[in-house]
Amino acid sequence: MRPRVIVTRRWPATVEQILAERFDTTFNRHDSSLTSNELRAAFRDFDAILPTVSDRLSASVFPDHKIRTKVIANFGVGFSHIDTDAAHKHGIVVTNTPGVLTDCTADIAMCLILSVARRAGEGERQLRAGEWPGWCPTHMIGTKVSGKTLGIIGMGRIGKATARRARFGFGMNVIFYNRSKVDDEEIVAIGARQLPSVEEVLAEADFVSLHCPGGAENRHLIDASRLAAMKRGAFLINTARGDVVDQNALIEALSRGGIAGAGLDVFDGEPAIPEQLRHMENVVLLPHLGSATKETRVAMGMRAVENLVAFFDGRPVPDRVV
Structure with missing residues (x-):
């Protein structure tokens, strides 16, 4: 049988x-x-x-x-x-x-970085609503991505693939935290620097991209204290697992301007998404599309x-x- x-x-x-x-x-x-x-x-x-x-x-x-x-x-x-x-x-x-699914998830991470930095979602919503007043020098000013510093939490397959895209596609400087030492040829080629703590990556990075496993060990790895360690103009990107981020703490940090914005493909308790997140213009939300090709x-x-x-x-x- x-x-x-x-x-x-x-x-x-x-x-x-x-x-x-x-x-x-x-x-x-x-x-x-x-x-x-x-x-x-x-x-x-x-x-x-x-x-x-x-x-x-x-x-x-x-x-x-x-x-x-x-x-x-x-x-x-x-x-x-x-x-x-x-x-x-x-x-x-x-x-x-x-x-x-390594490459496609890394592609989505870069998609979120670009979208939230250049206010792409916000701009499309304005256009679709028929509210665009036309081009002017001060309209919807975003943040440059090229040459900025990308901090990666979890330098596994997807973390490395994201780092490659950031470094060779956008000339970004790459720093990262990983529990074990990562010092292979790929890391050397990217010129990535491993820092000894999550906090040190958060303090230096303009964009923080999460690529660590979910589950009890990493639940709320990014909490209120770690969000406070980020630059006020920095962006948080999550294509890993929703439970890695304390969503309530993230909403608070976004609401008070503690960080500049977030790009999220995963959520804690999905498909339910907090209403506050859904109404924030400085957040790009995707319905778990990381591997969706x-x-x-x-x-x-x-x-x-x-x-x-x-x-x-x-x-x-x-x-x-x-």
Whole structure:
């Protein structure tokens, strides 16, 4: 018998077709988030669960007994929405999809930097509302990006890809914080400087771009005290995970002019977005578009399929995180 798998959201059609051919697959045709009870039932009824960031697989969702699931093949590189301790306790393998979304997420980080600095969202809203009075020398003055200092928190694959774009595309100076020492050829080529603390990066950077994992360890890594450490004219960019930033503290800092603005692709508790954020002109908001290209989403799905096939063939799983 083919392994039974459930896909919690719609995936690209080409990937769904392959899943249907290789496994006894149940698809979520309505493409709405599964409830906790539905996820709990999936652990009892399916050999594999294929979740996304919109599925909260907390410890309470794992049944106490009669668990059929042997593997969770996550669609995405981040897995803070999965309680990995609970998975380990029940002997469930967890995989992710690293590498394939690096470039597109870095592109979105640069998109946010440019958009918030040059007031692109604000300008488009003015045009669409028919309120543009015409060109004049003082209209909608923004902030120059080229030559400024970019501070990166988390110099992994996506952090490095963002640094490359900033350095070689815009001549930006790059500084960064990373828990471990990073001193490879790529860092040398970029001319990036590693600083010993988050605070030192925040104090020096004109733009701060977050590329660290989410989850309990980094929850509210950027809090009120660290926002206060940023320059008043600096911008915060988040394409990592929403819970890395204390949203209430960010709203306060933006409201009082503690920082100049923010570009956000991820949110704590998404898809709910605080009303205050939605009405701020100095904030650019995107609906979690980091990996949203056809090429990348297909590649992510295929990476998950490769992990599943390897697991059920009894081979080493390429992207195992638990």
